[in-house]
Amino acid sequence: xxxxxFLVAVDWGTSSFRLWLMSADGTxxxxxxxxxxxxxxxxxxxxxxxxxxxxxxxxxxQIPVVICGMxxxxxxxxxxxxxxxxxxxxxxxxxxxxxxxxAREIIIVPGLAVRSLNxxxxxxxxxxxxxxxxxxxxxxxxxCMPGTHSKWVTMEGSVVTGFExxxxxxxxxxxxxxxxxxxxxxxxxxxxxxDPAFASGVRDGWTRPELTTHHLFSIRAGQLLHDxxxxxxRARLSGLLIGAELAGAGLRGDEEIGLVASGALQRxxxxxxxxxxxxxxxxxxxxxxxxxxxxxxxxxxxxxxxxKRA
Amino acid sequence: xxxxxFLVAVDWGTSSFRLWLMSADGTxxxxxxxxxxxxxxxxxxxxxxxxxxxxxxxxxxQIPVVICGMxxxxxxxxxxxxxxxxxxxxxxxxxxxxxxxxAREIIIVPGLAVRSLNxxxxxxxxxxxxxxxxxxxxxxxxxCMPGTHSKWVTMEGSVVTGFExxxxxxxxxxxxxxxxxxxxxxxxxxxxxxDPAFASGVRDGWTRPELTTHHLFSIRAGQLLHDxxxxxxRARLSGLLIGAELAGAGLRGDEEIGLVASGALQRxxxxxxxxxxxxxxxxxxxxxxxxxxxxxxxxxxxxxxxxKRA
Numbered sequence: 001x002x003x004x005x006f007l008v009a010v011d012w013g014t015s016s017f018r019l020w021l022m023s024a025d026g027t028x029x030x031x032x033x034x035x036x037x038x039x040x041x042x043x044x045x046x047x048x049x050x051x052x053x054x055x056x057x058x059x060x061x062q063i064p065v066v067i068c069g070m071x072x073x074x075x076x077x078x079x080x081x082x083x084x085x086x087x088x089x090x091x092x093x094x095x096x097x098x099x100x101x102x103a104r105e106i107i108i109v110p111g112l113a114v115r116s117l118n119x120x121x122x123x124x125x126x127x128x129x130x131x132x133x134x135x136x137x138x139x140x141x142x143x144c145m146p147g148t149h150s151k152w153v154t155m156e157g158s159v160v161t162g163f164e165x166x167x168x169x170x171x172x173x174x175x176x177x178x179x180x181x182x183x184x185x186x187x188x189x190x191x192x193x194x195d196p197a198f199a200s201g202v203r204d205g206w207t208r209p210e211l212t213t214h215h216l217f218s219i220r221a222g223q224l225l226h227d228x229x230x231x232x233x234r235a236r237l238s239g240l241l242i243g244a245e246l247a248g249a250g251l252r253g254d255e256e257i258g259l260v261a262s263g264a265l266q267r268x269x270x271x272x273x274x275x276x277x278x279x280x281x282x283x284x285x286x287x288x289x290x291x292x293x294x295x296x297x298x299x300x301x302x303x304x305x306x307x308k309r310a
Numbered sequence: 311x312x313x314x315x316f317l318v319a320v321d322w323g324t325s326s327f328r329l330w331l332m333s334a335d336g337t338x339x340x341x342x343x344x345x346x347x348x349x350x351x352x353x354x355x356x357x358x359x360x361x362x363x364x365x366x367x368x369x370x371x372q373i374p375v376v377i378c379g380m381x382x383x384x385x386x387x388x389x390x391x392x393x394x395x396x397x398x399x400x401x402x403x404x405x406x407x408x409x410x411x412x413a414r415e416i417i418i419v420p421g422l423a424v425r426s427l428n429x430x431x432x433x434x435x436x437x438x439x440x441x442x443x444x445x446x447x448x449x450x451x452x453x454c455m456p457g458t459h460s461k462w463v464t465m466e467g468s469v470v471t472g473f474e475x476x477x478x479x480x481x482x483x484x485x486x487x488x489x490x491x492x493x494x495x496x497x498x499x500x501x502x503x504x505d506p507a508f509a510s511g512v513r514d515g516w517t518r519p520e521l522t523t524h525h526l527f528s529i530r531a532g533q534l535l536h537d538x539x540x541x542x543x544r545a546r547l548s549g550l551l552i553g554a555e556l557a558g559a560g561l562r563g564d565e566e567i568g569l570v571a572s573g574a575l576q577r578x579x580x581x582x583x584x585x586x587x588x589x590x591x592x593x594x595x596x597x598x599x600x601x602x603x604x605x606x607x608x609x610x611x612x613x614x615x616x617x618k619r620a
């Protein structure tokens with residue numbers, strides 16, 4: 001196990017910043033997490049925020065940085081473009097964008113885009129998790145990547161042939177924050193994946209997704225008429241939205257799904273996928289993104305090396 | 311046409327107050343509208359608000375008032391209870407609740423409740439519109455009543471056998487106000503029912519309701535990738551949510567539907583129902599609620615008269 005710093009890997013999302021100092025064999029030597037997501041950091045502030053973390057860890061200037069996530073969007077640090085599907089994620093490193101004018105070498109990997117006219121779609125950050133997850137399921141797979149904007153991805157080998165985003169997490173926040181259902185779901189406590197109301201919500205959402213907006217109102221009516229508990233109502237709401245996502249993704253009951261997730265979302269989606277009979281391969285999202293960033297760096301430097309040799 | 315004041319009819323909702331001074335033959339002698347909905351008026355203030363409108367219209371104290379809507383909820387003026395389905399709406403007047411301690415006779419009609427354990431539901435206000443609409447379709451019908459919380463109602467004669475609420479209007483507000491889609495849908499301008507993006511949204515929502523939360527995100531992706539216009543995006547969003555509501559309500563392509571609506575919502579739902587092939591009976595929501603309040607008053611006074619004679 002090496003302890004020499006080799007690479008700084010950063011997943012820089014809309015609302016979170018995660019940085020890992022890694023050795024050449026992939027060992028995580030140090031980790032920093034903060035809420036300095038893209039929406040907190042003004043365009044000019046990205047380098048300041050990054051260097052403050054690097055100086056706290058005394059990372060020498062010759063150690064490069066590879067970044068994925070919304071920092072590469074138009075509203076981010078430097079726009080890193082998209083690879084269009086079908087897209088070989090093994091190429092995200094060689095298609096990364098160099099951040100200009102910094103002392104240190106810093107690259108941002110591109111996102112992926114479905115450039116269809118009817119159902120366009122985009123991702124930023126998940127492509128890097130997929131590159132890390134790919135080694136676990138190299139023959140191709142369907143992946144479920146839960147989040148504010150959940151992604152369902154089909155891969156053949158290392159090629160993403162298509163994906164679909166579902167606004168499940170953001171709708172949960174909007175419904176519990178800003179609608180009449182908020183009166184029935186209460187505060188911000190976590191949903192218990194073992195709550196029977198979660199499982200019944202998943203079943204109803206999966207089998208009757210067209211009734212989702214009716215079922216949401218029914219949560220409020222249930223509280224008025226049957227005095228249902230807030231925890232139960234939150235669990236049912238979460239189950240309904242996740243179940244409808246599984247229906248929208250066209251999940252088949254016995255399908256093998258790579259679940260790329262961690263923490264509370266991993267528990268909820270694992271329970272939901274089980275409820276619907278899926279065969280689940282659990283893939284830790286943090287490990288996947290670390291591995292993906294390392295792989296992206298390697299293919300980037302291989303290309304740069306080729307160019308230098310040429 | 312009588313010009314003698316006979317009854318004050320009030321539809322008092324969460325966010326709006328509408329009052330009509332009516333003669334015995336149903337002629338509207340005067341109308342007041344304001345934003346003094348239930349959520350603006352503290353419990354103690356209902357009588358003050360009502361009497362200020364009545365005094366502006368010089369309505370004599372012997373003229374009674376009949377109220378429907380959220381003013382009869384637990385958070386309203388006086389809780390007016392619910393009739394459980396199957397419920398004969400011809401009886402809402404005789405089941406109205408007298409507001410205690412006022413100089414004038416003021417009654418509030420009950421709402422309706424579906425007391426199912428799995429899919430409980432409630433309405434307040436629409437039962438009165440239904441009583442007014444019933445005279446146009448006395449043999450029974452399915453009604454679509456669009457709004458913040460759209461209602462789909464099945465009636466046999468004057469009996470409501472069941473109904474379902476869909477949170478369509480409130481979700482439109484939540485999504486355009488509080489999610490990433492807001493960046494793509496812009497301000498608060500009305501949606502044009504003739505926009506082709508509205509019609510295509512209706513079709514996609516109706517035929518693939520399970521993809522609704524995917525289609526919502528796709529609006530954002532479309533703006534990023536294809537630079538779609540905000541008006542077009544708002545129209546598509548509105549169409550998607552209304553189309554999914556029609557799917558959830560199980561609309562059959564050639565079904566006759568009583569559309570109880572007015573204004574902009576009437577135009578949108580009429581266009582959406584047409585797009586899906588429904589046979590539409592347009593029923594003006596304002597006329598329906600005025601007529602329903604008058605009928606409720608008549609059956610209330612008939613009962614009171616019976617009691618006095620007994």
